[in-house]
Amino acid sequence: MSGHHISSAKFLWGVALALFVLTFITVAVTWIQIPEPWNIVVAIAIAVVKALIVVAFFMNLWWDSKFNVLLFIMSIAFFLLLIGITLLDTLYRVDPVPSF
Amino acid sequence: MSQPSATEERLEHLKHYFIDSDQQFEASKMGMWVFLVTEILFFGGLFLAYIVYRAWYPELYLLASEELHTFWGAVNTVVLIGSSLTVAMAIRSAQLNQIKGLIINLWITIGLACVFMVIKYFEYAEKFGKGILPGGYYTYEGIEHEQANIFFSIYYMMTGLHGIHVLVGIGLMLWLVYKAKKKVFHSGYYTPVEITGLYWHLVDIIWIFLFPLLYLID
Amino acid sequence: MATNEENSNTKKLQVRRFKPEENPEKHYLNEEKGIWAWMTTVDHKKIGLLYLGSITFFFFVGGVLALLLRTELLTPAQSFIDADTYNQVFTLHGAIMIFFFLIPSVPAVLGNFVLPLQLGAKDVAFPRLNLASYYIYVIGAAFTLFAIFTGGVDTGWTFYTPYSATTSGNVMAMTFGVFILGFSSILTGLNFIVTIHKMRAPGITWNKLPLNLWGLYATSLIQILATPVLAITLLLLTMERLLQIGIFDPALGGDPVLYQHFFWFYSHPAVYIMIVPGFGIISEVISTFSRKVIFGYWAIALSSLAIAFIGFLVWGHHMFTAGQSSLANMVFSFLTFLVGIPTGIKIFNWLATMYRGSIDMKTPMLYAQVFLFLFTIGGFTGIMLGALSVDIHLHDTYYVVAHFHYVMMGGMVMAFLAGLHYWWPKMFGKMYSEFWAKISCAILFVGFNMTFLPQFVMGAQGMPRRYFNYIDQFQSFHQFSTIGAYVMGVAFVIMAIYLVHSLLKGKRASSNPWGSRALEWQISSPPSLHNFHHVPVIVNGPYDYHKPMSEFQLGIAASHNGHHAEEAVSVSQSEKEQA
């Protein structure tokens, strides 16, 4: 059954361990001063990986029904739409009155 | 078809408009996922405000995040991940009919959530003390930037809303403990534990993003 | 759940025919009595009726406000309302009509009532949540009424900053009310999605889902994806007023155009919350009264989803003159045109369904025709507004007012009335006067066009919206428009009279007065408390008018749990003709 996946305790600990390690890494990379946009990229990338691990193995989406996966993907997709299209405005605005 | 088995006599939880426990369980879980979709978009709006202002004033974010303590942010991240682990363990206990394990794991989770809130409380208190108050009450002068108040408005909105979600989670888990003590849950019925777990993991995920976005700007 | 069906996609069911009981003694309306039983009911049908009562109330309030506005506009100068009051009245009119009437109208009233019936389910997936969503609506409404009586709101239904952050009046109570209301909308959407996925009777595969449910499904998706953003928008706005957080207020270093992005990310999709469920109703009605298989089932079903999706890409067309970047202007203008495609697909499929059908022009069908006519005008003018250069001229004029009234009133309200007249016999077990219904529909049509057609002309000539006085040049248009509004008022009064008469003294309705093949008509009118006494089994599509009625009334003969709606069923023939 899709809904009743039972993970072993060892597996759950493993997942948590991976998350702890990634947390450490994301803090550690700030010590080595990566140049501008890349530090953000790395920080977000690590956060995405962590989030995906939680979603897949703590929230059991890995074993879940396709529609629940789709729901999750949909929420992310529409979130990105919201951001992406709004940035089309805010990043490319020319102030009508420059001193404003 | 389903054999009449030991589970048959435990069907008090089955609502009349569902055909069997599986349908009910799957429906509740899907309902929770739909709810999580709305949560993601709800926080999404705040992330949008964050991103738009960060793109406009990158230097502001650099300056302002100095005021946040990476160490305590990291500790809180670890605390929340730990609580995610214990919630997952709680669900596992329920699935295996280990009600005692379920209750213990829930208590640990509640404890960790409280630790998170206490740390958050000290962070807020420290900022309030300096005059870093939200919005119009902002009086701090240590940041040389006109829009400094906006960074902290966004900070307070994001962490505040997240904090409210943590409190709600604590409430839900206390209720689960109460129910578990009344022997409501067993391996054939643990839907509330499962879906509360889903909620809690989402709260964790949001923090996983808040941490680098707010604390790790350098 | 290891069962023997796992390998094959079809399964055998023993079925027999269940004829609906005519004029049942006991039904959902009289099985539980008393106010308390109604207020605490978890039955989806009664919750639908509770919503019906509430939205009727708000429609009345909103309507009276509209007549006040129109009356003031009879003369170019001030007639009897001063400017500030006028601002409050149009704000309340808009906010009430949109948030408290139109958004819950079809999903929460008709959707709640028919969705489980069309699925062959006993209730929605979460009945208590359903009741909760009703009370959340009531609480939201209470806050709004509170706002009205403690200072009012004069920002327009869009609550634009910075004005909304600084104006006097009780903006916070109002936005908080709408914030709460949003959760009601979200919960309804959530409930419907899960119900449609999990509670379908055996044999209702995705390609046998009535188009009404496709419409509601697409609507629910919009509700869960867009409404949370409204919630956060209003929360930020509330905080703006409460704490001056400055995100949207230019005086504090914020950006008011950002507010408009937030708001329209919800509110453009929300205009589709206000029309897509209407599409579903129109599909049902047109097919039923043309006695024909719907033309282009998948085209209609998927175009609902397409509209729901594209609706998320076009919000910036409300901001062409607000100072967003010209890149965004161009992209939004282009994307806006795309909405026309799935909308056009729908219109053509409905026309093709009617072509050579045996059309029976009963009241619901009459409303469907009115819908087709008015909605097409509304849609076309929308495309014109979507054209960037044209909109610079037309933005914030009466042209826009006319456009959205053609879609919201000419489209959705007509679709709602089509649905109300269509399902009325099922809801109450009573027929209404066909004669008076048609009369009032005709008056409504005339009154509507009298009211809003002149507004296109006025708008194109430059009459701005949201003003309580105007230059003399526009007076004849305004007066014509006001008379039209009163004509519509008359139509609604007639409607109220014959509907009340139908409730009290109407002829009893048979279980299937329109001869429809859809599942909700195969049970008695009004339905019993738990809808079905059997597990219905579906073997044909919902619009297969060429097949005999008996094939639409099947149910499982032996007791069986009827799980696995996803799979097609094959019916054992021997049992079929029994009973």
Ligand code: HEM
């Ligand atoms: C073919 C589909 C449609 C298109 C292309 C379209 C396009 C537009 C555009 C470009 C505007 C902005 C005009 C301006 O402010 O200058 C507008 C306004 C509006 N539309 Fe539509 N529209 C469509 C369908 C609908 C539908 C179905 C509804 C509601 C059921 C609707 C409701 C509104 C409302 C309420 C406004 C005015 C908002 C305000 O400023 O208060 N539209 N439409």
Ligand SMILES: [Cu+2]
């Ligand atoms: Cu729009």
